[in-house]
Amino acid sequence: AQSVTQLGSHVSVSEGALVLLRCNYSSSVPPYLFWYVQYPNQGLQLLLKYTSAATLVKGINGFEAEFKKSETSFHLTKPSAHMSDAAEYFCAVSDDSYNKLIFGAGTRLAVHP
Amino acid sequence: NAGVTQTPKFQVLKTGQSMTLQCAQDMNHNSMYWYRQDPGMGLRLIYYSASEGTTDKGEVPNGYNVSRLNKREFSLRLESAAPSQTSVYFCASRKTGENTEAFFGQGTRLTVV
Numbered sequence: 001a002q003s004v005t006q007l008g009s010h011v012s013v014s015e016g017a018l019v020l021l022r023c024n025y026s027s028s029v030p031p032y033l034f035w036y037v038q039y040p041n042q043g044l045q046l047l048l049k050y051t052s053a054a055t056l057v058k059g060i061n062g063f064e065a066e067f068k069k070s071e072t073s074f075h076l077t078k079p080s081a082h083m084s085d086a087a088e089y090f091c092a093v094s095d096d097s098y099n100k101l102i103f104g105a106g107t108r109l110a111v112h113p
Numbered sequence: 114n115a116g117v118t119q120t121p122k123f124q125v126l127k128t129g130q131s132m133t134l135q136c137a138q139d140m141n142h143n144s145m146y147w148y149r150q151d152p153g154m155g156l157r158l159i160y161y162s163a164s165e166g167t168t169d170k171g172e173v174p175n176g177y178n179v180s181r182l183n184k185r186e187f188s189l190r191l192e193s194a195a196p197s198q199t200s201v202y203f204c205a206s207r208k209t210g211e212n213t214e215a216f217f218g219q220g221t222r223l224t225v226v
Contacts, residue, residue, distance in 0.1 A: 009153060032212040043117075043203060043217035044156075051212055090155060094212060099144060099163045100171070101207070101215055105155040 002027050002093045004074075006104035013111055019063075019078040021107045023091035026072065032094040033074045034101075035065055039087045047089070050074060061085070086111045115139050119204050119218035126194045126225045134189040134221050136204030142216075143209035145187035146171075147179060149200040150220075156203065162187055163209050194225045 007022040025031050033050040048059025055067045065076045076089060091104040120135045138145065143164045148156040148171075158171030160179040168179050176198060178190045187206075191198060201222050207215040 006155075034214065043219050044205075044215075045217070046214040049212070049214060099169075099209065100158065100161060101146065101205070102158060102172070103148070103156040105153060 002031060002095050002100070002102055004033070004091045004093045004102065004104040006091050006107050008107050009105065010108050010110065013081045013109070015083055015111055015113055016080050019076070019081045019085065019109065021076040021089050021091075021109065023065075023074045023076065023104060024072050025074060025091075025093050027093065033065075033067065034092040034094070035059065035063070035074075035076050036090045036092060036103075037061075037087050038090065038106075044090065047076070081109075081111045083111050083113070085109060117204055117206055117216050117218040119202075119221050121221060122219065124221065124223050126191075126223065128195060128225060130194050131190065131192050132194065133191075134202055134204075134223075135186070136188065136218060137186045138204075138206040138216070139185065140206060140216065141184070142206035143184070144207050145181065146205040146207075146215065147177075147187070147189045148203045148205065149173065149198075150203060151200050159189065159202075191223075194223075196225045199223060199225045 005024045035047040036044040038044045058064045088108045117138045146161045147159040157173045162168045162181040165184045204218045205215040
């Protein structure tokens, strides 16, 4: 079964610092991967998704993620954190038939001045 | 454009009571999902429906039942609520058969006492 593992339940960075949120997947076939963000007391919204067209995927709000097959990773990065980036971030994987969408445990990002 | 609408937003139940969480989407999506979100555990898939008339178990189906009433609506029923079902429940929908994003409702915060 497809699954994703997010390393680090909490990440804290200074405003202006690099953001790196880690996601590793387990899949025997090319996966379909997503990053979602959840702001307090809200539902989830899509940041970006990997579609195999390019290994470096750009999303909203300056985030991007790089698909590395050799490392089975799809880490999320942002060059310069902003206070408004404070939220919980989820990596997700879709199964081959696109029916199931399985989420990781999430990483809560804190941004301090 | 309502997207995915969940009702109610908040609910308190006594142990043993039953209730149904409602979800409706207006995007003509075939696939619909129910997740529960618990601290440190991310979103766990309870049930999903790949098309009208079909439902399948997800990761944590015990204690729940679902009904795909029509293409728009997918309800989640707790027949005999237990404190372990205290959680935030999210409904989502997406196109079937494509690697597309899922759209989420705002969630239902359920407390079982």
